[in-house]
Amino acid sequence: GIAGSVRIGKRVMIGGQVGIIGHIEIADGTLIGAQTGVSKNLNGGVWWATPSVPLKEAKVQLAWVRRLGEFFERVKKLEAKLKE
Secondary structure (H helix, E strand, O other): OOOOOEEOOOEEOOOOEEEEEOEEEEOOOEOOOOOOOEOOOOOOOOOOOOOOOOOHHHHHHEEEEEEEEHHHHHHHHHHHHHOO
């Protein structure tokens, strides 16, 4: 949903299931990806995730999250070696 006090610029694209809090501004030409949570002014560019971050940063974060299982297994193996 979009709070009533949000100011949305021209040529802004807002994906589905986006939440935007009140009293902020979305600059002209901004793109907001689906399911993004917007809690601050956006000054153009492409934004995604919750809280909203530039798309490039969101992709890096997602890549790290996908590797958490691998990191967990590595830590378990290191802990086992330390106990030896």
